[in-house]
Amino acid sequence: MSGKFDAEKLNKIMAVIGEGHEEYVGYDPQEERGTLMDMLYNAVQYFGTEWFDSKRARDVLRERLNKDVPLPVVSTYLSRMKESGKLVCRGNRVHREYRLA
Numbered sequence: 001m002s003g004k005f006d007a008e009k010l011n012k013i014m015a016v017i018g019e020g021h022e023e024y025v026g027y028d029p030q031e032e033r034g035t036l037m038d039m040l041y042n043a044v045q046y047f048g049t050e051w052f053d054s055k056r057a058r059d060v061l062r063e064r065l066n067k068d069v070p071l072p073v074v075s076t077y078l079s080r081m082k083e084s085g086k087l088v089c090r091g092n093r094v095h096r097e098y099r100l101a
Helices: 007-017 036-047 054-065 071-083
Strands: 087-091 096-100
Touching (some): 036 054, 036 071, 036 096, 054 071, 054 096, 071 087, 071 096
Antiparallel strands (some): 087 096
């Protein structure tokens, strides 16, 4: 690849090397609303202090922001938000629930 590196080329590179690709899933160069992590965090604020799972978070992301993100990506990002202290969680690996910290 040569020339200017935009998001589309970066996505192709990340897909080829297989690392970090999920960081760029759903990126739309026409729509600068922040990172996917930011969009998901904004979407889960809809729940307030209510417990939710990754499926419900994905549904809110789809309905409110018109972003269709794979469930494993949503789960990964929710886990990262928990690790950073933005969310708390309960339950086991099979059925984990989150809420805002």
